[in-house]
Amino acid sequence: MRLTVAAIVSVIIIGVFVATRSHHYFDSFAASRPTISDTGRAPEFATGTWINSEPLTLASLNGKVVVIEFWTFGCYNCRNTLPFVKAWHERYASKGLTVVGVHSPELADEEKIENVRTEVASLGIRYPVVTDNDYATWKAFGVRAWPTIFILDKTGKIRWTHVGEGAYDEAEQQIQKLLNEGNKQENGMSEKIKKTEDEWRKELTPEQYTVLRQAGTERAFTGAYWDNHEKGTYYCAACGLKLFSSDTKFDSGTGWPSFYAPASEASVDREVDESLGMDRTEVRCHRCGSHLGHVFDDGPRPTGLRYCMNSAALKFVKE
Numbered sequence: 001m002r003l004t005v006a007a008i009v010s011v012i013i014i015g016v017f018v019a020t021r022s023h024h025y026f027d028s029f030a031a032s033r034p035t036i037s038d039t040g041r042a043p044e045f046a047t048g049t050w051i052n053s054e055p056l057t058l059a060s061l062n063g064k065v066v067v068i069e070f071w072t073f074g075c076y077n078c079r080n081t082l083p084f085v086k087a088w089h090e091r092y093a094s095k096g097l098t099v100v101g102v103h104s105p106e107l108a109d110e111e112k113i114e115n116v117r118t119e120v121a122s123l124g125i126r127y128p129v130v131t132d133n134d135y136a137t138w139k140a141f142g143v144r145a146w147p148t149i150f151i152l153d154k155t156g157k158i159r160w161t162h163v164g165e166g167a168y169d170e171a172e173q174q175i176q177k178l179l180n181e182g183n184k185q186e187n188g189m190s191e192k193i194k195k196t197e198d199e200w201r202k203e204l205t206p207e208q209y210t211v212l213r214q215a216g217t218e219r220a221f222t223g224a225y226w227d228n229h230e231k232g233t234y235y236c237a238a239c240g241l242k243l244f245s246s247d248t249k250f251d252s253g254t255g256w257p258s259f260y261a262p263a264s265e266a267s268v269d270r271e272v273d274e275s276l277g278m279d280r281t282e283v284r285c286h287r288c289g290s291h292l293g294h295v296f297d298d299g300p301r302p303t304g305l306r307y308c309m310n311s312a313a314l315k316f317v318k319e
């Protein structure tokens, strides 16, 4: 009996030891209370220096799933989480995820912006990082230890949080779940348009049919819109759903009309496309399921995305 108790106690001691090694506390803030409101809405980012991005606000990220990691470059627990956080950014940025690193320093060295810039670059961090030298964001989120991760849904509510290393699979499942949430309710688009291929073939031109229904790609520099600079709106050529605004169109040099964001996150669906031996993300019209093009993560600011569309999949209406 005594042996069993001793065994249990040692397991507990080892457990606590291992658990506390996965993060570390900032004692002076141990008593700070979260100021998160009842709705669970995350507080805004406080003022800081932004690296890898223009200043972001959570308000402007409405419609996106957001991962926020509180970290500091000298913390080895934080460094251990970085491969996972960077992988989430790489895998899901084109699917509606924004990762933000809030850099709340522990030591004086970690407060210097030039040091943070150097570390962010050498650690290969490509997502936005904001400095939090006065701990305003740290306190607003009620953080007590490095690293702490928050995952926000598309409405800005905190849906998942974790202190310390680990739980990476759970975090990734949460990201996937939240990315799929709310895709159907927005903008009255719950009603899908379903037609037989015969019906589509009758309604569309042969070129439109090849692109929209057979996931074809028109030849570069041949479409109607790659060089269109007029102000207006681009609609789905199959069902008329509003897809893109000329406000987010840019010259990509590819010969296909390119946009850095859709008119609404809910108007397009993204699916992994491994055809032709490539790992691409296909973009489809949310309402009728027609193929529009692909999205890549080499676009301009503010999203860093390039929606590479086929002119034949779009119908432009001048403003």
Ligand SMILES: [Zn+2]
Pocket (backbone or CB within 6 Å): 236, 237, 238, 239, 240, 241, 285, 286, 287, 288, 289, 290
């Ligand atoms: Zn459509």
